[in-house]
Amino acid sequence: MTSTPMHADVWVIEQNLAILFRQKDQRWIEEQRLSYSEFSGSAIALSSFSLPDTLVYLNVFQNNIADSLWTELHWAGIAEDPQRIIETPATAFHQQVLTELRSMGKSIQVISSQKSEQFNRAIQMALLNKHEFNHLKNFLNSRKSGTGQFLGSLHLYMTLWVKPTGYYQAVRGVAAACVLGTFLLMSWHANQQQLKYEKANLQQFKTSLVAQPRNAKAAPFEDWLEQIRKFGRGERANLLSLKMSWDEQGEILTTANLARDRKRVPKGCTLNNPTQTHCSTEPTNR
Numbered sequence: 001m002t003s004t005p006m007h008a009d010v011w012v013i014e015q016n017l018a019i020l021f022r023q024k025d026q027r028w029i030e031e032q033r034l035s036y037s038e039f040s041g042s043a044i045a046l047s048s049f050s051l052p053d054t055l056v057y058l059n060v061f062q063n064n065i066a067d068s069l070w071t072e073l074h075w076a077g078i079a080e081d082p083q084r085i086i087e088t089p090a091t092a093f094h095q096q097v098l099t100e101l102r103s104m105g106k107s108i109q110v111i112s113s114q115k116s117e118q119f120n121r122a123i124q125m126a127l128l129n130k131h132e133f134n135h136l137k138n139f140l141n142s143r144k145s146g147t148g149q150f151l152g153s154l155h156l157y158m159t160l161w162v163k164p165t166g167y168y169q170a171v172r173g174v175a176a177a178c179v180l181g182t183f184l185l186m187s188w189h190a191n192q193q194q195l196k197y198e199k200a201n202l203q204q205f206k207t208s209l210v211a212q213p214r215n216a217k218a219a220p221f222e223d224w225l226e227q228i229r230k231f232g233r234g235e236r237a238n239l240l241s242l243k244m245s246w247d248e249q250g251e252i253l254t255t256a257n258l259a260r261d262r263k264r265v266p267k268g269c270t271l272n273n274p275t276q277t278h279c280s281t282e283p284t285n286r
Contacts (some may be wrong), residue, residue, distance in 0.1 A: 004120050008053035011039075012116045013097050015062070019116055028066030028117050040100050049106045057119045058097055061112045067091040074133045076253075077112055078140065085131070085140055086112050086123050104238050153187040176253070217283045224252045224281040230266040231256065238262065250283035 010021040018039035020032040070090040113122035246252040263272035269279035
């Protein structure tokens with residue numbers, strides 16, 4: 001609902017009554033209550049309607065007064081939490097109010113509210129025939145499922161797209177063409193860049209396979225094996241684990257974890273602690 005001006009006269013028509021509300025201390029207070037027959041066409045109504053901020057609401061929440069129906073029309077609105085349809089029959093009294101007050105130069109907002117003073121938070125209602133009302137119920141039911149919500153939204157978007165004609169449709173066509181053109185250009189550019197990077201990476205990989213560093217030397221694996229055997233074999237074995245690596249200069253670096261404390265280690269090894277040693281095996285000129 002739109003905000004209501006602070007100093008506005010607000011008339012709520014309901015149950016054959018016309019109720020005037022004015023705001024005091026940020027609350028809407030009932031100022032006057034008249035029968036609708038007294039209100040319609042009266043000096044009070046004409047004087048209030050002459051003010052630009054005056055608002056008029058027709059509250060159709062309930063209708064306990066015996067009255068004939070307005071053909072087969074219904075008032076319907078959609079409430080939230082949970083989403084549901086609020087409905088009430090349209091009566092001849094509603095038709096009378098709309099006709100008479102519009103002839104007095106005032107537009108009327110139709111609402112449904114249990115309390116008349118809550119007009120600014122009420123559900124807005126629309127006048128529907130039987131076919132339109134059934135269509136609204138089916139649409140709302142379909143919205144409760146994920147598939148129905150998607151199809152309903154898609155149908156709504158397609159309707160909004162197709163319905164406008166002339167200038168607006170042309171503008172939308174140009175916008176769609178621009179978006180499509182931008183997408184195609186970006187896709188082409190991305191493909192070109194991907195091919196460029198793939199070629200560069202492939203060339204770099206080939207170069208790394210055939211390239212041989214200068215002064216590269218073979219790792220002395222036989223000398224390293226002999227060095228490791230000095231930690232003991234068979235029943236005298238004293239190795240728990242090994243971690244080794246070598247570089248382009250042929251040096252092999254080894255970290256050995258021992259099962260028992262050791263004070264002496266093979267040549268090229270140093271103790272980090274009694275159960276761990278660090279060894280280096282360098283290539284020899286053979």
